Amino acid sequence: MPPDAPDLPSLRETIARHGLDARKALGQHFLLDPAVCARIAGLAGDLSGRHVIEVGPGPGGLTRALLASPAAQVVAVELDRRAVAALAELEAAYPGRLRVIEADALRIDAAALLPAPRRIIANLPYNVASPLLVGWLRGAAAIEGMTLMFQQEVAERICAAPDTPAYGRLAVLAQWRCRCELLLRLPPGAFSPPPKVWSAVVGFTPHAEDPGGALFAAMERTTAAAFGQRRKMLRGALKSLGDAAALLEAAGIDGARRAETLTVAEFDRLARLVAARGAG
Template identity: 55%
Template sequence: MSAIDGLPPLRAVIAEHGLSAKKQLGQNFLLDLNLTAKIARQAGDLSGADVLEIGPGPGGLTRGLLAEGARRVLAIEKDARCLPALAQIAGAYPGRLEVINADALELDVTAHLSPPIKVVANLPYNVGTELLLRWLTPAEWPPFWQSLTLMFQKEVAERIVARPGSKAYGRLALLVQWRAEARVVMTLPPEAFTPAPKVHSAVVHITRRDRPLFPADEKILARLTAAAFNQRRKMLRSSLRGLSPDIEALLQEAGIPPTARAEEIDLERFCTLARLLAPATAG
């Protein structure tokens, strides 16, 4: 890969700029440029898209995205130490890489991007889930992005794609799968990173739906699933009692046994119950 873009290997870049990973920033660097190119390819054809990358660090994935033909990459990097290394990449790809030194949680990126937009990132562990939730709950749907190709701890990835009946199944799975299609496309061992984390990682590819899979009010569904999964060991007739005095009848109308527990119920029936609860929450 270094031969393709004429830039030094990542280990040399890290040594040159003194880029030891900082635990407080959730940094774990991927140094294998073959791997970063493979991750970039999981996002599909990039040639006609702007790509948003969060936490590029020394730029391994950034180089993969550009080498795989991304029309343009916007890289948001909080750690100013990484900026000189990213500037070298920008020089090798004139006009195709913009780097902003900012906290991704505090920046409105939409002014810097043109549709279609794909998000591809090895997300810092300490903000990954929060960013995902923000991207899935914008003020208006569909969102600014077409797809998300994101690296998470493997445990988080399993929660995103979990199915009813599994211990990983919960509110995150329901939210993602209600508004998008998600699948795990790669897994990576700890030794792929520097420093090596204590857990395996996985890349999840998420493609937005133009509209949610089943009709339901977003706020009611959020309240319903929070009540159900915050007390997941309880039967639903108990955990949902606070939502309606008629909850047992509504559960039965939705095709849900009142004695069932949250992890047994699929997305469609949760959405059905949310619609039945709507009159009780009006006003």
């Protein structure tokens, strides 16, 4: 179990002292309510012995909740230098359990930051949430699970079923690599400053099978082609992949269908054929 929490200034005091006003350019919307932060940390499940990566901690509301859990260690990756300075106090209060890294999360290998078992738990900056997720899906074999906050619209796209308006490339990539579950919705008022939209937490549990880099790249190419021209029939949308008619025939998929009607399993068949072509 973690030690008793040290005496710390309130999050609002920390923000005021370090001039840590949320910046739109960084997609920042801070979670300051300890109860909400504790609830999000709890959605990640039992963190006993887990090594947790948090991206975009800001003043450290969720960070404090993670440190109050039985997690073995928390590594917080923050781009905003003001927030890094604010988090230094928290780092000093939890020697050996919190490490703050000033870096762009899009440019680092999350799995290389700390030993297994690894979890990623974060209130993601809105402006980089989708590319961060795709990068983590690419390396999901090294991650035990993820609990991530997105704009609600993005969360619904991740969890969308085939043949629904929200279903697209992000849904296929996410559900191909993980079991995805929308766990919690939060109104704008839960954040400071309030965003214009609702937010939602999604839980990701990686599937046991690791497709490997080549097949993941093939799936990225396949979904990009299919949904890049989603109003087109697949026989037209997939032309950039080569002989679309032969590809679809080999996969047993009618070329008159459109991308949003395909299941994740059908996309898997297509991607494996695309990967085999590339290796041939």
